[in-house]
Every structure is written in C-alpha cells, then in structure tokens.
Amino acid sequence: xxxxxxxxxxxxxxxxxxxxxxxxxxxxxxxxxxxxxxxxxxxxxxxxxxxxxxxxxxxxxxxxxxxxxxxxxxxxxxxxxxxxxxxxxxxxxxxxxxxxxxxxxxxxxxxxxxxxxxxxxxxxxxxxxxxxxxxxxxxxxxxxxxxxxxxxxxxxxxxxxxxxxxxxxxxxxxxxxxxxxxxxxxxxxxxxxxxxxxxxxxxxxxxxxxxxxxxxxxxxxxxxxxxxxxxxxxxxxxxxxxxxxxxxxxxxxxxxxxxxxxxxxxxxxxxxxxxxxxxxxxxxxxxxxxxxxxxxxxxxxxxxxxxxxxxxxxxxxxxxxxxxxxxxxxxxxxxxxxxxxxxxxxxxxxxxxxxxxxxxxxxxxxxxxxxxxxxxxxxxxxxxxxxxxxxxxxxxxxxxxxxxxxxxxxxxxxxxxxxxxxxxxxxxxxxxxxxxxxxxxxxxxxxxxxxxxxxxxxxxxxxxxx
Amino acid sequence: xxxxxxxxxxxxxxxxxxxxxxxxxxxxxxxxxxxxxxxxxxxxxxxxxxxxxxxxxxxxxxxxxxxxxxxxxxxxxxxxxxxxxxxxxxxxxxxxxxxxxxxxxxxxxxxxxxxxxxxxxxxxxxxxxxxxxxxxxxxxxxxxxxxxxxxxxxxxxxxxxxxxxxxxxxxxxxxxxxxxxxxxxxxxxxxxxxxxxxxxxxxxxxxxxxxxxxxxxxxxxxxxxxxxxxxxxxxxxxxxxxxxxxxxxxxxxxxxxxxxxxxxxxxxxxxxxxxxxxxxxxxxxxxxxxxxxxxxxxxxxxxxxxxxxxxxxxxxxxxxxxxxxxxxxxxxxxxxxxxxxxxxxxxxxxxxxxxxxxxxxxxxxxxxxxxxxxxxxxxxxxxxxxxxxxxxxxxxxxxxxxxxxxxxxxxxxxxxxxxxxxxxxxxxxxxxxxxxxxxxxxxxxxxxxxxxxxxxxxxxxxxxxxxxxxxxxxxxx
Numbered sequence: 001x002x003x004x005x006x007x008x009x010x011x012x013x014x015x016x017x018x019x020x021x022x023x024x025x026x027x028x029x030x031x032x033x034x035x036x037x038x039x040x041x042x043x044x045x046x047x048x049x050x051x052x053x054x055x056x057x058x059x060x061x062x063x064x065x066x067x068x069x070x071x072x073x074x075x076x077x078x079x080x081x082x083x084x085x086x087x088x089x090x091x092x093x094x095x096x097x098x099x100x101x102x103x104x105x106x107x108x109x110x111x112x113x114x115x116x117x118x119x120x121x122x123x124x125x126x127x128x129x130x131x132x133x134x135x136x137x138x139x140x141x142x143x144x145x146x147x148x149x150x151x152x153x154x155x156x157x158x159x160x161x162x163x164x165x166x167x168x169x170x171x172x173x174x175x176x177x178x179x180x181x182x183x184x185x186x187x188x189x190x191x192x193x194x195x196x197x198x199x200x201x202x203x204x205x206x207x208x209x210x211x212x213x214x215x216x217x218x219x220x221x222x223x224x225x226x227x228x229x230x231x232x233x234x235x236x237x238x239x240x241x242x243x244x245x246x247x248x249x250x251x252x253x254x255x256x257x258x259x260x261x262x263x264x265x266x267x268x269x270x271x272x273x274x275x276x277x278x279x280x281x282x283x284x285x286x287x288x289x290x291x292x293x294x295x296x297x298x299x300x301x302x303x304x305x306x307x308x309x310x311x312x313x314x315x316x317x318x319x320x321x322x323x324x325x326x327x328x329x330x331x332x333x334x335x336x337x338x339x340x341x342x343x344x345x346x347x348x349x350x351x352x353x354x355x356x357x358x359x360x361x362x363x364x365x366x367x368x369x370x371x372x373x374x375x376x377x378x379x380x381x382x383x384x385x386x387x388x389x390x391x392x393x394x395x396x397x398x399x400x401x402x403x404x405x406x407x408x409x410x411x412x413x414x415x416x417x418x419x420x421x422x423x424x425x426x427x428x429x430x431x432x433x434x435x436x437x438x439x440x441x442x443x444x445x446x447x448x449x450x451x452x453x454x455x456x457x458x459x460x461x462x463x464x465x466x
Numbered sequence: 467x468x469x470x471x472x473x474x475x476x477x478x479x480x481x482x483x484x485x486x487x488x489x490x491x492x493x494x495x496x497x498x499x500x501x502x503x504x505x506x507x508x509x510x511x512x513x514x515x516x517x518x519x520x521x522x523x524x525x526x527x528x529x530x531x532x533x534x535x536x537x538x539x540x541x542x543x544x545x546x547x548x549x550x551x552x553x554x555x556x557x558x559x560x561x562x563x564x565x566x567x568x569x570x571x572x573x574x575x576x577x578x579x580x581x582x583x584x585x586x587x588x589x590x591x592x593x594x595x596x597x598x599x600x601x602x603x604x605x606x607x608x609x610x611x612x613x614x615x616x617x618x619x620x621x622x623x624x625x626x627x628x629x630x631x632x633x634x635x636x637x638x639x640x641x642x643x644x645x646x647x648x649x650x651x652x653x654x655x656x657x658x659x660x661x662x663x664x665x666x667x668x669x670x671x672x673x674x675x676x677x678x679x680x681x682x683x684x685x686x687x688x689x690x691x692x693x694x695x696x697x698x699x700x701x702x703x704x705x706x707x708x709x710x711x712x713x714x715x716x717x718x719x720x721x722x723x724x725x726x727x728x729x730x731x732x733x734x735x736x737x738x739x740x741x742x743x744x745x746x747x748x749x750x751x752x753x754x755x756x757x758x759x760x761x762x763x764x765x766x767x768x769x770x771x772x773x774x775x776x777x778x779x780x781x782x783x784x785x786x787x788x789x790x791x792x793x794x795x796x797x798x799x800x801x802x803x804x805x806x807x808x809x810x811x812x813x814x815x816x817x818x819x820x821x822x823x824x825x826x827x828x829x830x831x832x833x834x835x836x837x838x839x840x841x842x843x844x845x846x847x848x849x850x851x852x853x854x855x856x857x858x859x860x861x862x863x864x865x866x867x868x869x870x871x872x873x874x875x876x877x878x879x880x881x882x883x884x885x886x887x888x889x890x891x892x893x894x895x896x897x898x899x900x901x902x903x904x905x906x907x908x909x910x911x912x913x914x915x916x917x918x919x920x921x922x923x924x925x926x927x928x929x930x931x932x933x934x935x936x937x938x939x940x941x942x943x
Contacts, residue, residue: 253711372595
C-alpha cells in the first residue's frame with residue numbers, strides 16, 4: 001500500500017512539474033465558462049420567447065374581458081363571439097426550461113416548446129405555430145457550443161492529451177524493464193499511475209464543471225452532484241482507455257494515434273453508425289405523409305357531416321347552432337385523426353426505443369443522454385409535455401362542450417376567475433434517477449470492459465520488452 | 467545515349483511518394499477515410515433517392531386532399547392551405563449543407579407566410595445530437611486529420627531529421643525538400659480528390675449536365691485548396707518543431723481550432739452580434755403591424771371607409787350592395803396584398819440578418835479555412851440558405867397567386883343574397899402550377915468569389931509558412 005502511495009505521490013509530482021496541467025485546467029475552465037455563458041444566453045432567449053407566448057394569451061384574455069365589460073350590448077353581441085363563446089377560448093401550454101437547462105440544448109430545438117390551444121382546433125395542429133423555429137440553420141448545423149459539447153467532445157481530448165503517454169513514455173525511453181524489475185507488481189504500478197491522473201486530471205475537470213454550473217445556474221446540490229458524478233465517471237472511462245492504449249502502443253506517437261483513433265471511433269463514428277442503424281431499423285416518421293393523411297381525415301369528417309345538416313333553431317340560442325355543428329365535426333374529426341395517427345405513433349415510439357436503446361453503443365451517447373435528462377431538454381420530457389398538452393386540449397374541449405350544452409356565455413366573472421391554465425407535471429424523480437443510473441451503468445460497463453482488456457494484456461505482456 | 471538525370475526536386479518528390487506509399491499505417495488510414503467517404507456518399511445517394519420518391523408521393527397525396535374539398539368556401543380553402551415540397555439538390559449527396567436543419571415542406575395559406583417545417587432533425591433523441599456522418603464531414607474534418615497524421619512526422623523526429631540532413635548534404639536545398647514533400651503529399655490528396663469526384667459523379671447520374679459537372683468541379687477544387695492549405699501548415703509545423711511530439715501537438719491543435727472549434731464558434735458569435743428573432747417574436751412583430759391595418763375579414767371595419775368610398779366611386783355605385791362585384795371578396799384581395807407586403811418586408815429583414823451573420827462568419831475564415839470552404843461548398847451544392855430562400859420566393863409567388871385566385875372567385879361570383887358560398891376550389895386553382903427551379907450556376911458564382919479568394923489566401927499563407935520553416939531548417943542544418 002505504501003508503495004502504491006509513493007508511486008501516486010511521485011507521479012503526481014511529475015505531472016505537476018510538467019507545466020501543462022495548470023494550462024489544461026485553465027483551458028477547460030475557459031471552455032466551461034464560454035459554454036455556460038452561451039447556455040445561459042440560450043435559456044434567457046427561450047424564457048423570453050415563452051414569456052412572449054404567455055403574454056399573448058394574457059393580452060387576448062384582457063382584451064376580451066374589456067370587450068365584455070365595456071363594449072358588448074344585446075344588439076352587437078354577434079360581433080364579440082371571441083369573447084363570449086367558450087368555443088373560442090385562446091389558451092397556451094408551455095414547456096419551461098429545466099433548472100439545469102444551460103447544461104445542454106439537447107433536443108429542445110427538435111420538439112415544440114409550446115402549444116396554442118383553441119377548443120375546436122384539430123389536436124394534431126396545436127404545436128404547428130411553435131414547431132418551425134427561426135434559428136439560423138447555419139448555427140444549428142454548426143452545433144450549439146454548450147457544456148454538454150465541452151464535456152462529451154472536448155473533455156476526452158483533454159484527458160487523453162494528459163494521459164496518452166501514461167506508460168508509453170517509459171517504454172519509448174527504455175525505462176519499462178527497469179521499472180518493472182522493481183518490487184512492485186506491474187498492475188499496481190499502472191494502477192497507481194492511473195490513480196494519480198484520476199486525482200489530478202479527472203477530478204479537477206469534474207470539479208471545474210460543477211463549479212461552472214453552480215455559478216451559472218440555480219440548480220440544487222443534488223443535481224450538481226449528479227452532473228459532477230457523471231462527468232467524473234466519463235473522465236475516468238477515458239483515462240482507463242488511455243491506460244489500455246498504453247499497454248498496446250510501443251511509443252508515445254503510437255499511443256497518441258491510438259487514443260485519437262479511439263476518440264474518433266467512440267465520439268464520432270460509432271454514434272453516426274448507430275444513427276444509421278436506427279434509420280434502417282426504425283426509420284423516422286414521414287411528417288409530410290402524416291400531415292396529408294390527417295388532412296384527408298379532416299376532409300372526410302367534413303364531408304360526412306355535411307350530409308346531415310340540421311336547420312338552425314328559431315329563436316336562436318345564445319351560442320349559434322353553427323358552433324354545435326362544428327363541435328360535432330371536431331369530435332368526428334378527432335376520432336378519425338386518432339385512428340389515422342395510430343400507425344405513426346407506433347412508428348415514432350419504435351424509433352425512439354431504438355434511439356434510446358442504442359445509447360449503450362458508446363459512453364459518449366450515454367453521457368449526452370444523461371446530461372439532456374439532467375437539463376430537462378431530453379426527448380422524454382418533450383413528449384411528456386406533448387401528451388399533457390393534448391390532454392389539456394381535451395379538458396378545454398369538454399368545458400366548451402358544457403357551455404354549448406347549457407347555452408352559457410362567458411362572463412366577466414369567468415375572465416376574472418381565470419380561464420383554464422396548463423401546468424406541466426414533471427416525471428416522478430425515481431424515473432429520472434433510474435434513467436440516469438442506466439446511463440451511468442453504460443459508462444461503468446464500458447470502463448469494466450476496458451479494464452478487463454487491460455488486465456488480459458498485462459498478464460500476457462508483463463515485461464513490455466517487445 | 468545518356469539517361470536523363472532527374473532534378474533534385476523530382477527525386478525528393480519520388481522519395482517522399484515512396485515513403486508515403488510504404489507506410490502501412492498511412493495506407494490503412496487513407497483507405498479508411500476513402501471507405502468512410504464512399505459509404506457516406508452511398509448512404510446519402512440512397513437517402514436522396516428515398517426523399518425524392520417521398521416528395522413525388524406527397525405531392526400526389528396533397529393534390530388529392532386539395533381536390534377532396536370539392537365545393538367549399540374559397541376563403542376557407544385558402545385558410546386550409548396547401549403544402550409544397552422542396553426538391554432535393556443533387557449535390558446534397560456530397561454536401562448536405564444546412565438541409566437537415568431546414569424543413570423541406572412548406573404550408574401555404576391565406577394571410578400568412580409560414581417557415582418551412584418538418585426538419586430532419588426534429589423528433590430525435592440524445593443519439594441525434596451526436597449527428598450523422600456525411601461525405602462533407604469526411605472531406606472537411608476527417609481528411610485534414612489524416613493530413614495531420616500523414617505529415618506531422620515528415621520533418622520532425624530523429625529519423626526524418628537525419629534523412630533531411632543527408633539530403634541537404636547531397637545538394638538539395640531545404641526549400642526544395644519542403645516543396646518536394648509538399649508536392650508528393652499533394653499528389654496523394656489529388657488522387658483521393660479524383661476518387662471522391664468519381665464517386666460523387668456516379669452517385670448523381672440523373673443530374674448529369676455541363677452545369678452539374680462545373681459545380682462539382684468547383685466544389686472539388688475548393689476542397690483541394692483547403693486540403694493543400696492544411697498540408698502546407700502541417701509541413702511548416704513539422705519543420706518548425708523540435709520533436710515529433712511537439713509537431714503532432716502543434717498540428718493537432720491547429721486541426722482542433724480550425725476544423726472543430728472555429729466552425730462552431732463563428733456562427734454562434736455571428737448570431738450573438740446579429741440576433742435572430744424567435745419565431746414567436748417574428749410573428750408578433752408581423753401581427754402587430756397587420757393589426758394596425760383594417761381587418762380584411764370585416765367589411766364593417768371603420769378603417770375601410772376610405773377604401774369603400776374609392777370602390778363605390780370606381781364602380782359609380784352608392785352602396786356596396788349595388789356593386790357588380792362582391793365587396794367582401796374585394797376586401798380579401800386587398801387584405802391579402804397588404805399582409806403579403808408586410809410579410810415580405812419582415813422576411814427580407816430576417817434574411818438580411820442571416821446574410822449579415824454569414825458575412826461575419828465568413829470573416830472568420832481569416833482564422834479557419836473551413837469557414838470559407840463551408841459556405842462555398844454548400845452554395846455550389848445549392849444546400850445553403852440562399853438556395854432555400856430562392857425556393858421560398860418561388861413558393862411565395864405560388865401562394866399569393868393561389869390565394870388571390872380564390873379571393874377573386876368570391877369577388878366575381880358570390881352574390882349578396884348568398885348566405886353560404888361554395889365553389890369548386892380545385893377547379894379555381896387548377897391552372898396555377900408549382901414547379902420550383904434551382905438556382906442557376908451563373909446566379910451563385912458571384913457569391914463564391916470571396917470564399918475562393920480566402921482559400922487561395924490560405925494556400926498562399928501556407929506556402930509562406932513553409933518558406934519560413936525551410937529557412938529555419940536551413941539554419942538548423
């Protein structure tokens with residue numbers, strides 16, 4: 001044990017004397033600060049947009065309340081249908097960013113952040129206004145420079161830069177046989193050298209990230225610890241990978257090449273390949289085809305009900321009969337849309353299951369997934385929002401239906417009490433924790449595989465004299 | 467008979483060429499890059515074919531939905547809207563540009579100019595964030611990395627240095643050594659470029675034409691300049707460095723900054739300098755302006771008083787019921803023109819903002835040649851924002867024509883006594899066709915001059931660095 005500590009101490013001293021450790025920490029700190037600043041700016045923009053959406057809803061309600069209070073008379077009532085009829089309620093459902101949203105943009109730009117809800121709007125169109133963003137596609141194509149990018153893409157390069165010559169340096173200089181002739185087992189020697197790098201390389205980098213997050217966000221200690229723990233695991237994975245490469249490479253240049261090739265394979269090529277596999281096994285839903293199918297259903301509903309038009313009642317009720325006919329059309333259309341959507345929903349669910357499952361392919365994907373879940377910008381949360389927004393539409397539709405049945409107009413008191421509001425219900429913490437643990441397990445499993453390979457290599461080539 | 471004596475430069479080129487060819491690691495690396503590029507090209511070609519088939523299918527299905535309306539209120543039909551689909555650019559096979567981040571579908575409806583929707587990047591998961599692999603990625607990011615690995619040790623390291631000293635001792639100048647090694651490596655890159663060009667040509671057979679080959683040739687030439695600049699800088703770093711490790715670190719740092727960080731940071735900084743409004747803010751600004759004008763749906767809007775007076779005077783009538791046309795239809799027409807003008811102004815401003823961002827990002831090509839290559843390559847492939855804007859402009863003309871044809875039908879055919887009005891909307895719009903044309907090569911060439919000049923400047927700069935590094939080599943010798 002003493003020998004191990006001595007090696008760790010010596011290796012640590014050597015690393016600190018190398019004069020590259022401090023610049024490396026600084027570089028990572030600068031990258032994290034830039035990414036956190038950029039992420040915070042993105043969150044701010046997102047919140048401003050959500051505020052604009054909610055302000056639109058508030059202004060509409062305020063205008064309609066004023067119309068009811070000051071302008072509507074029994075003679076001009078028909079001109080204020082928007083304010084009087086529950087069927088014209090204009091509501092919004094929004095998906096607020098998570099507490100750690102600055103960590104990664106994740107899937108936030110690939111899913112709608114809000115829904116515009118009118119009781120009679122077709123349920124498949126409530127996200128339309130919030131689906132197509134105006135973001136410059138060149139920026140999207142370049143990729144968002146957020147903390148997840150710094151961690152998933154750049155942190156491995158820094159860890160590898162600091163450990164690519166973990167043992168290759170000694171082999172290149174011919175010091176390996178001398179070192180291995182000392183009364184320390186090779187495994188212990190390498191473990192101690194790796195531990196020194198874990199303490200001086202992996203741990204400080206994870207700490208820097210946590211510090212950046214703590215400074216730039218309002219996340220609680222639990223979320224910060226989870227983020228820090230995941231990043232530390234990921235850094236350790238790359239350290240162990242450098243160890244394995246060092247057991248194979250004969251000199252530092254070979255080790256550098258090996259480390260870079262591994263980085264390319266795990267961060268660039270394997271995810272691309274996995275995406276290709278997902279595209280083949282579960283191709284994405286053709287949204288254009290789906291839109292046409294649903295529009296055809298809407299046409300069918302209209303055609304079916306056109307044949308059964310009942311004359312308007314005399315005297316006319318408070319709410320015109322045309323809106324009751326529209327309610328029937330919407331109801332019929334909704335049933336048809338629901339049926340038409342089923343195969344597309346199944347296809348989408350299958351694709352997401354593949355995309356989710358394929359995160360086991362590389363720790364880089366698993367970490368990206370975990371960071372997105374921590375940030376609240378994951379696909380699961382976006383889909384949960386969509387599901388709840390759809391449920392909210394159905395609730396609002398029921399309310400409008402009651403108003404139609406009772407022939408009841410909206411009043412100033414209704415507006416003062418407040419029209420229905422959407423509140424997102426987050427997933428239970430245990431579900432999120434389970435997903436995070438799965439991601440962590442993927443990284444740990446990857447590390448275990450590398451350690452096994454390293455152990456095997458060590459047993460076969462204990463002398464490193466070839 | 468005397469055999470021709472090869473010049474020192476030719477000898478150096480031959481020696482370096484053989485050295486490259488004998489290096490098993492490099493052969494393997496080159497083959498892997500070529501195989502990956504070929505695979506990506508093949509995948510992109512299949513994808514383009516699939517998208518084109520889907521586009522044709524969707525166009526037919528959309529037409530059927532439009533026809534299924536039968537007799538309907540024409541203005542209601544204008545709100546129901548139509549969908550149009552953007553054709554895939556053939557050279558997107560080589561460089562998809564921003565295609566995945568732009569929807570290929572556009573909903574056209576009355577009063578509104580929608581943004582394109584259904585982006586390929588929508589509805590993904592964490593895996594999607596790590597992006598797909600495209601031929602452009604292989605050519606613009608991976609090939610430079612291969613150049614770094616192939617060339618970092620050309621002058622650095624003990625063995626390479628010893629060889630260089632021997633060659634200098636034999637009469638070659640350091641500049642000849644530098645140029646010779648540069649020419650040998652460039653020839654290898656040229657071979658790779660030719661193979662990629664052949665594969666790209668094979669993947670785009672249906673689009674073969676003189677203009678297509680000209681665009682492809684220019685794209686390949688741009689990539690050639692980019693690779694050459696990368697090679698020159700790497701060789702200069704190799705000659706400048708004291709050890710092979712320092713050369714590797716230096717060249718890798720150059721790659722990370724120019725091929726990874728700068729292309730990501732430049733558009734981001736450009737957006738921070740010229741912020742893009744959110745879709746909601748854009749719509750709010752347009753709506754605000756539209757709301758300031760009269761409501762096109764309401765003939766009772768008092769702000770139409772002047773228009774009503776002018777119309778009555780034009781038709782010599784005293785009341786709108788006496789007009790030979792339907793007044794509501796006329797207002798729809800009038801309102802559509804007003805909102806289209808407002809939208810055109812705002813869209814113009816939005817795209818001016820994008821253009822300003824693109825100019826700023828291009829200015830960053832002083833730091834990274836990739837910032838010149840990317841816009842150049844994607845504009846030649848017609849996968850950049852300008853190509854998209856060209857499509858949107860054609861779609862807007864089609865939208866305006868369609869909506870106004872529907873409004874005109876109400877104006878001309880709806881009688882005042884009709885409580886409900888329905889007309890065969892498909893028949894009204896049958897004569898209006900949408901056949902989008904891509905940007906002609908001549909239209910986009912002026913935009914390629916500055917990026918080409920930036921790439922040429924990079925090659926010039928790289929040669930200058932090589933010259934300086936050769937002098938240092940001479941001093942060391």
